Amino acid sequence: MCGIIGAIAQRNVVPILIEGLKALEYRGYDSAGIAIIEKGEVRRVRAKGKLVALEEELAKGSCESPMGIGHTRWATHGVPSVNNAHPHACGDFVLVHNGIIENHQLLKRDQSQHHFESETDSEVIVHLLNDLSGQCDGDLFDLVQKGIQKLQGSYALAVMRTTESDSVVVARHGSPLVIGLGVGENFIASDVLALLPVTSRFIYLEDGDVARISTHSIEIVNAEGQKVDREVKESTLEVGCTTRGEYRHFMLKEIFEQPVVIGEALEGRLSNIKVLDPMLLGASGTKIIELTKRVQIVACGTSYHAGLTAKYWFEQWARIPCEVDIASELRYRKPVVSDGTLLVVISQSGETADTLAVLNEAKSMGYVHSMAICNVPESSMVRGADVSLLTRAGPEVGVASTKAFTTQLVVLAMLAVSLGRRFELTSDFEENVVNQLKQLPSAVSQVLALDGRISILAQTLVHKHHALFLGRGPGYPVAMEAALKLKEISYIHAEAYAAGELKHGPLALVDEDMPVIAVMPDDDLLDKVQSNLSEVRARGGRLLVLTDHDHLEEDEYTTVLNIGTVPKLMRPVVFSVALQLLAYHVAVLRGTDVDRPRNLAKSVTVE
Numbered sequence: 001m002c003g004i005i006g007a008i009a010q011r012n013v014v015p016i017l018i019e020g021l022k023a024l025e026y027r028g029y030d031s032a033g034i035a036i037i038e039k040g041e042v043r044r045v046r047a048k049g050k051l052v053a054l055e056e057e058l059a060k061g062s063c064e065s066p067m068g069i070g071h072t073r074w075a076t077h078g079v080p081s082v083n084n085a086h087p088h089a090c091g092d093f094v095l096v097h098n099g100i101i102e103n104h105q106l107l108k109r110d111q112s113q114h115h116f117e118s119e120t121d122s123e124v125i126v127h128l129l130n131d132l133s134g135q136c137d138g139d140l141f142d143l144v145q146k147g148i149q150k151l152q153g154s155y156a157l158a159v160m161r162t163t164e165s166d167s168v169v170v171a172r173h174g175s176p177l178v179i180g181l182g183v184g185e186n187f188i189a190s191d192v193l194a195l196l197p198v199t200s201r202f203i204y205l206e207d208g209d210v211a212r213i214s215t216h217s218i219e220i221v222n223a224e225g226q227k228v229d230r231e232v233k234e235s236t237l238e239v240g241c242t243t244r245g246e247y248r249h250f251m252l253k254e255i256f257e258q259p260v261v262i263g264e265a266l267e268g269r270l271s272n273i274k275v276l277d278p279m280l281l282g283a284s285g286t287k288i289i290e291l292t293k294r295v296q297i298v299a300c301g302t303s304y305h306a307g308l309t310a311k312y313w314f315e316q317w318a319r320i321p322c323e324v325d326i327a328s329e330l331r332y333r334k335p336v337v338s339d340g341t342l343l344v345v346i347s348q349s350g351e352t353a354d355t356l357a358v359l360n361e362a363k364s365m366g367y368v369h370s371m372a373i374c375n376v377p378e379s380s381m382v383r384g385a386d387v388s389l390l391t392r393a394g395p396e397v398g399v400a401s402t403k404a405f406t407t408q409l410v411v412l413a414m415l416a417v418s419l420g421r422r423f424e425l426t427s428d429f430e431e432n433v434v435n436q437l438k439q440l441p442s443a444v445s446q447v448l449a450l451d452g453r454i455s456i457l458a459q460t461l462v463h464k465h466h467a468l469f470l471g472r473g474p475g476y477p478v479a480m481e482a483a484l485k486l487k488e489i490s491y492i493h494a495e496a497y498a499a500g501e502l503k504h505g506p507l508a509l510v511d512e513d514m515p516v517i518a519v520m521p522d523d524d525l526l527d528k529v530q531s532n533l534s535e536v537r538a539r540g541g542r543l544l545v546l547t548d549h550d551h552l553e554e555d556e557y558t559t560v561l562n563i564g565t566v567p568k569l570m571r572p573v574v575f576s577v578a579l580q581l582l583a584y585h586v587a588v589l590r591g592t593d594v595d596r597p598r599n600l601a602k603s604v605t606v607e
């Protein structure tokens, strides 16, 4: 939700800001802007729409400076417009902000002398700094430390002042912020990806930190105002890890990366017969699962669907009691936490506000231990959890989560086994799961080979307004994930139902214009799903059935997509890949912006 960037150097930083904003565009893309200080004055260039609109604005004249800040926005307060685009300015100050200032209305009441040019919550911060500068002494660093005392909510912000052209000041509370270290130049951004072209050395700020960034120095104080040194970390990510290569969209590239990244997620974590706990969980994780009596999974969106799938594994494979909740619900529902409950948060980004809030409140809610399953090693969740399991999918740029989801499933399957051994999971079963996990990369490649067929099937959905997805057992969360994927990128209204629920209401929707997509693995529930599908056929409904059953006949109502021989316990992974491709091709045929669907952002760092 919004990306911020800043740079201070001995060269023109505007191209660095723009390249960085391109890498941050996944965080929001309804407007963008940059600010520089030129001849002692703030100069802002802002544009509504995607970054390309800002580039067009910049191309109209020259814009160069050794110091600047930039922002790409995902609107929360106020429509996408130039006035609402950051940076916001007042007097000597200019600022970019990611997060939400919850008490902005209260603060605004004290700022009646100011003209507000935007409807954003962020603008109050810049007026606040301007007011403080008239009330007390101190430089920008001091003023930001004072100013943030008055803010409630979450923020990562970067501020410049025309009278102090030797530093940018940043602050972080609840929204991610990194400092990139260069030689005679330094940078800040919401995400390391934005700074990879200029550095691989980073400092991850902690909540409450305020930092002064100059060309040759970094000064950091913590929430108590004490000077602190934060560790410098070397990133292993490479420049270009977020380019599309030969693919038309990031989403397609990321779908096709799945055989490789699933292999990465498994790498070193399995023997021939076992999940290797020390490699998967580390020493502290191994100790924690010894104490675990039940599991509470918390997540949002696609990650929530990974959790729902894993619930079947925890319960069916090992009889581990497992609950799964949407983070924004669990957060406010005061759950009764039984003794020995392990809180497992799942998140691609590790920054999703609701999930992070649950993690941060875990101890006070009564969870003794917490675990993060996450794709971003330096994320807030990885740093906040007692133990973390990395999914190793590599940067995921497409807003629609694909490889992050399937690698979450892979890690959850391994966790179910490690934990399950302490419950009722036998060593034979463990060996079976291990074998099937190892078959996954090739099983996924086999599904990817169906891409051509799936793109043809997509044509039958392209003019539809609605779609119904059905599944039972672990096929149900797979259907939920498929419906989310389709609606998110094609804008076709899609819903998922447990197939057994069809006759309790949704059957009323079925006619020839309501395509029904069934997830029908060749498992114990196959006959049950078959009967549910007969109910659809009897109402003239059109079915697309995904199955690994070899002898399923097509008829005038039914199209079958056979996805081949599949490692049975890992069906949710393989079926999901086929459904990702289906959603992708429908969206492409409908001409939507697949990687940056309207109204969404990749990283949801606001509540």
Ligand code: M6R
Binding pocket: 300, 301, 302, 303, 346, 347, 348, 349, 350, 351, 352, 355, 399, 400, 401, 402, 484, 485, 488, 602, 603, 604
């Ligand atoms: O980063 P997270 O996994 O915590 O994100 C959660 C959701 O915002 C995310 O999965 C979202 O639903 C995706 N856009 C779905 O494709």
